[in-house]
Amino acid sequence: MKRSEKLAYLSLASVLCALAGAGAASAADKYVVGVSNTLIGNGWREEMICSIKAQAEASGIVSKVVVANRNGGPAEQIADLRNLISAGVNAIIVNPSDREALNPVIKQAATKGIVVVAVDQAVSAPEAYVLTNDQVAYGKVGATWLFEHLKGKGNVVEMRGIDGVPADADRHQGFTEALKNYPDIKVVASTFTGWALNKGAQQMKDLLASGKEIDGVWTSGIDSVVVDAFKTAQKSYVPVVGADNNGFVGQLINLKGDGFSGAAVTNPPSVGGAGLAVALDVLQKKDHPHLIKITPEVWDNTTDANLENLKKVYDAKLDPFYSIDFEVKPYTTYTMPQILACKGP
Amino acid sequence: MTAAPGKSRASERNGGASDASAPPEADQRPSIAARLHRFMRRNPALVGMPALLVLVLAVTILVHPEFGAFDLQSLALGALPLAMAAAAQTVVVLSGGIDLSIGSLMAVSNVLAASTMQHASYQEALLLAVLILIAGAVQGALNGLIVVLSRIPDVVVTLTTGFIWGGVALLILEKPGGGAPEGFLNLATGTLCTDWLCSAWVPNALILLVTSVLLVWLPVRRTRIGLLIYAIGSDRIAAFRSGVNVELTRILAYVFGGLFSAIGGLALTMTTGIGAPLAGTYYTLSGLAAIVIGGVSLTGGRGGMLGPVIAALLLTLIPTDLIYLDIDPNYGQVIQGTLIVLVVMIGGFAAFLQSRK
Numbered sequence: 151m152k153r154s155e156k157l158a159y160l161s162l163a164s165v166l167c168a169l170a171g172a173g174a175a176s177a178a179d180k181y182v183v184g185v186s187n188t189l190i191g192n193g194w195r196e197e198m199i200c201s202i203k204a205q206a207e208a209s210g211i212v213s214k215v216v217v218a219n220r221n222g223g224p225a226e227q228i229a230d231l232r233n234l235i236s237a238g239v240n241a242i243i244v245n246p247s248d249r250e251a252l253n254p255v256i257k258q259a260a261t262k263g264i265v266v267v268a269v270d271q272a273v274s275a276p277e278a279y280v281l282t283n284d285q286v287a288y289g290k291v292g293a294t295w296l297f298e299h300l301k302g303k304g305n306v307v308e309m310r311g312i313d314g315v316p317a318d319a320d321r322h323q324g325f326t327e328a329l330k331n332y333p334d335i336k337v338v339a340s341t342f343t344g345w346a347l348n349k350g351a352q353q354m355k356d357l358l359a360s361g362k363e364i365d366g367v368w369t370s371g372i373d374s375v376v377v378d379a380f381k382t383a384q385k386s387y388v389p390v391v392g393a394d395n396n397g398f399v400g401q402l403i404n405l406k407g408d409g410f411s412g413a414a415v416t417n418p419p420s421v422g423g424a425g426l427a428v429a430l431d432v433l434q435k436k437d438h439p440h441l442i443k444i445t446p447e448v449w450d451n452t453t454d455a456n457l458e459n460l461k462k463v464y465d466a467k468l469d470p471f472y473s474i475d476f477e478v479k480p481y482t483t484y485t486m487p488q489i490l491a492c493k494g495p
Numbered sequence: 496m497t498a499a500p501g502k503s504r505a506s507e508r509n510g511g512a513s514d515a516s517a518p519p520e521a522d523q524r525p526s527i528a529a530r531l532h533r534f535m536r537r538n539p540a541l542v543g544m545p546a547l548l549v550l551v552l553a554v555t556i557l558v559h560p561e562f563g564a565f566d567l568q569s570l571a572l573g574a575l576p577l578a579m580a581a582a583a584q585t586v587v588v589l590s591g592g593i594d595l596s597i598g599s600l601m602a603v604s605n606v607l608a609a610s611t612m613q614h615a616s617y618q619e620a621l622l623l624a625v626l627i628l629i630a631g632a633v634q635g636a637l638n639g640l641i642v643v644l645s646r647i648p649d650v651v652v653t654l655t656t657g658f659i660w661g662g663v664a665l666l667i668l669e670k671p672g673g674g675a676p677e678g679f680l681n682l683a684t685g686t687l688c689t690d691w692l693c694s695a696w697v698p699n700a701l702i703l704l705v706t707s708v709l710l711v712w713l714p715v716r717r718t719r720i721g722l723l724i725y726a727i728g729s730d731r732i733a734a735f736r737s738g739v740n741v742e743l744t745r746i747l748a749y750v751f752g753g754l755f756s757a758i759g760g761l762a763l764t765m766t767t768g769i770g771a772p773l774a775g776t777y778y779t780l781s782g783l784a785a786i787v788i789g790g791v792s793l794t795g796g797r798g799g800m801l802g803p804v805i806a807a808l809l810l811t812l813i814p815t816d817l818i819y820l821d822i823d824p825n826y827g828q829v830i831q832g833t834l835i836v837l838v839v840m841i842g843g844f845a846a847f848l849q850s851r852k
Contacts (some may be wrong), residue, residue: 184818190825219824220814223774224671224767229573229811233818236559236566248671251767254684 157410159389159452180213181433183426184234186244190224193471194419195245198270199484201423202243203494206311208484209430215494224228224251229254241265241429243422246273247376265432269425275314276440281425283417284443285317289324292391292415294331295448296366299389304365307357311345311370318342321370338362338485343372345472354379364388371417373398374470394449394463397470402451414451414460416475420489424481444478543841544805546791551812559819564695568686570811571700571765575683576601577706578807579759580782581714581789583752585803588786590748591728591795592649595779596638596657597756602664602775604760605633609673609770617678626678628757634660635753639746657779671771674762683765700766704804707758712800715751717768724748731794784831785810788838809834 185202189385199217206212216237218230227247232255234242242259246252248266253275256266260277267279296306308325311318319465329335338359343350350372357364358379366389373392380387387410392398394416402412420426421444428438451457463474475491525533535542556562580597587594604627612620639657642649687697715721723744726734733740763774787793788809789802813834814827 210563214821215823216818217824218814218818222777224769225573225576225763225774226777228767229569230814230818232565232569232572233815236561236569236815237818237821248767248769248771250674251671251769251771254768344803383643 173449180191180211181190181240181430182214182216183212183429184231184237184239184242185215185219185422186227186230186234186242187215187217187219188227188230188245188247190219190340191248192220193469194473197419197489198245198422198471200489200492201420201476201484202426203492204400204484204488205423205426205482206494207488208482209231209427211430211434212426212495213320218453220246226249227252228255229253231259235259235262235264239264240433241267241426243267243269243356243429244273245270245422265297265429267429268423269421270419272441279425279438279440279442281421281442282444283419283421283429285320286324287325287443288318288415288417288446289321289326290328291324291446291448292413293325293328293368295389295413295415295450296334296368296389297332298453300335300366300414302332305336305338305363306366306368307354308337308440309350309353309367309372309376310340310342313342318370325368339363342371345370345372347372347375351375351379355383358383358385367391369393371395373414374401377401377405377412387411389413391415394473394475396465396468396472396474398468399449399460399464399474400406400466402449403457403464406451406457411450411452416447416449418444418478420476420478420482423484424478424491427481427483447475541790541799543700544802548805548808551809551816553810555816555819558816564686564698565822567696568698568700570808570815571698571704572683573811574808575704575762575766576778577781577810578804579707579762579784579824580778581785581803581807582708582800583755583759584649584782584786584801585789585791585798586712586715586751586755587725587748588683588791588793588795589798590724590745591729591731592637592642592748593653593793594638594749594752595650595653597752597759597782598775598777598779599657599660599664600631600634600753600756600775601760601763601778602772603660603667604628604757605763605770605774606664606668606770608761608764610668610847611674612675612679612764613673615676617676620676620679620798624761627761628754631753631757631760632750633753635749635751635756636746638753639749642749643745644740661772661775664775668770668772671769672771672773674768680765680768683762700762701785703762703765707755708800708804710771711751711754711758716800720744720747725796727795752832781810784835787835790838790842 183206185199187195187199203215212399216234216239220226223249231242231244231252235258242264244266249272251348252273256273256278266277267281269281272280272282285429304338310322323446339362341353343353354376374389374397377390379473387405387408390412392412394413394414399414401410402414405420422467431438449456451460462480465474476486501796580601583597584594606631607627611623615623638653641656642652645652647712681699683700685699686695687699687702723739724737727741727744731741759778763769785806788801789798789806791798791803810831813830814824817824817827
């Protein structure tokens with residue numbers, strides 16, 4: 151009797167020990183993550199890398215984030231990816247410079263058991279996980295909000311990004327799809343801002359000076375300077391669709407009293423952090439689909455409730471072009487201070 | 496070409512600078528040690544660059560002991576296009592010129608290859624490659640012709656033709672795409688495998704690099720053409736007075752520049768498998784950086800081919816080491832710039848010591 155009791159205790163203790171041991175092992179079992187980016191000095195891309203570092207920190211199971219970051223094309227990115235493979239990373243988050251060119255090296259990574267997640271833009275390699283913002287939807291939901299807000303009638307301006315860039319083409323496609331449903335909306339001007347502030351501002355000033363009747367403006371993210379142009383020209387505000395830039399969101403809040411209405415469409419750079427979350431899940435044998443599209447949200451300032459939401463994310467201390475849509479639910483788990491700190495484990 | 500430290504070749508390489516000391520050399524037969532010493536002093540790049548490469552490789556292996564065949568291949572693949580850009584610039588700079596259109600020339604042959612080879616067989620791809628090489632030489636000849644005929648400074652001419660060829664690349668292929676047959680890509684991305692020998696340790700990219708430099712440069716260097724290129728780069732007026740056809744030689748230098756650029760463009764096609772109209776952008780300036788590190792004097796007439804090619808390997812190893820060491824990659828630019836300044840300073844210091852002797 152006593153002996154069996156003793157045995158039971160012993161076995162219980164050994165089970166506990168084993169559990170504790172397993173716990174210790176899994177804590178030591180941390181992952182190294184590689185990041186490959188080929189556009190430096192770009193605010194959105196920097197924020198994307200920060201979100202990866204923040205998610206690595208928040209996850210608690212990443213020991214190191216190795217960043218390969220330089221200006222380059224597919225040839226440079228292939229070299230960087232090969233080096234990351236050699237550096238012994240367990241996962242690679244890549245913002246690809248080309249859809250096809252990286253496929254052989256992604257395949258090599260996959261055969262070594264490395265999980266590759268392409269964020270922001272897609273790759274066609276079947277081994278990779280792809281997590282992108284849905285740019286067609288980006289164009290569509292913003293345009294639909296604008297046309298709805300104009301009650302389906304009026305003159306609008308479409309201010310696009312860079313000609314020939316996939317994201318611009320996709321957004322334009324979404325814009326055009328939305329336009330089909332509103333036969334009384336007329337596009338009176340379409341410009342390419344090149345996603346440059348000064349160019350976008352000048353184009354808006356020229357349009358206002360031209361005397362064209364403008365009832366609404368859709369922009370591909372060069373937003374706050376367009377609103378400023380109305381102020382400079384001393385014209386009354388018309389509805390403007392912009393992106394989730396801090397400055398524009400500030401205008402949505404602060405200029406509401408002056409009769410300004412508008413909507414920010416989200417294009418979160420935190421796809422980077424979300425990509426890491428997916429990679430870590432896959433490393434821990436949790437399944438994800440290979441193609442994940444993040445649907446943009448529309449944040450407008452027309453109702454009090456929406457205005458409250460805008461006030462929650464707006465931070466007057468941040469740069470006007472900081473993308474304040476800092477998380478992608480349900481993937482990212484870090485906090486705003488963590489992404490602002492931009493420090494990995 | 497560097498294995499033969501012949502006296503006459505050493506003085507050739509130094510152009511006019513060694514003329515004063517050349518006659519006494521012919522009389523006395525100095526000891527091998529003294530000759531070696533003099534060779535090293537005269538050709539700091541030829542001795543220093545391989546030494547520097549060995550050093551950096553040693554550091555790389557130290558920080559990354561797992562350095563293996565895969566990494567050697569990464570190095571060769573990464574360095575191949577840059578080495579070709581550096582080789583192209585070297586020939587032109589040796590002749591006393593400069594070519595700022597190299598990146599665009601590479602882009603043109605890159606997109607030409609990717610757009611024409613997509614559905615080609617291996618043999619057809621090889622034929623197309625030859626045609627693209629000829630096209631590259633013609634483009635280089637055009638550069639040279641405009642420089643010589645217009646008498647506009649070469650910086651301005653090649654900057655302008657660079658924009659033009661960049662535009663042509665966009666016209667051929669407006670966005671990245673195209674392709675090439677697997678066998679053609681394998682010329683760079685594979686490893687040595689013949690009937691009697693297969694080794695993962697010998698990347699095809701390295702073989703391609705060495706053979707294309709040797710095949711183009713050795714015949715030039717060993718014949719009058721090379722001597723003339725060095726001569727006009729060293730002192731154009733003296734060369735002219737000695738009866739050198741300066742204008743034709745200048746054009747020839749641009750032709751070889753165009754040819755190397757075209758090889759670089761083909762290398763981009765082989766390593767990426769696609770054509771990208773903007774892919775050449777980075778190579779004009781990094782090629783220049785490589786030749787400066789490689790000991791080629793930007794004023795012309797001094798330097799060789801080995802230095803720039805090794806410099807291309809070094810410049811490829813730097814980002815690799817930064818990844819292994821997990822250092823903020825933005826330091827890569829700082830390190831590259833520092834390296835250039837240091838090498839130029841050491842070179843200047845060596846020249847200063849030499850002039851005091």
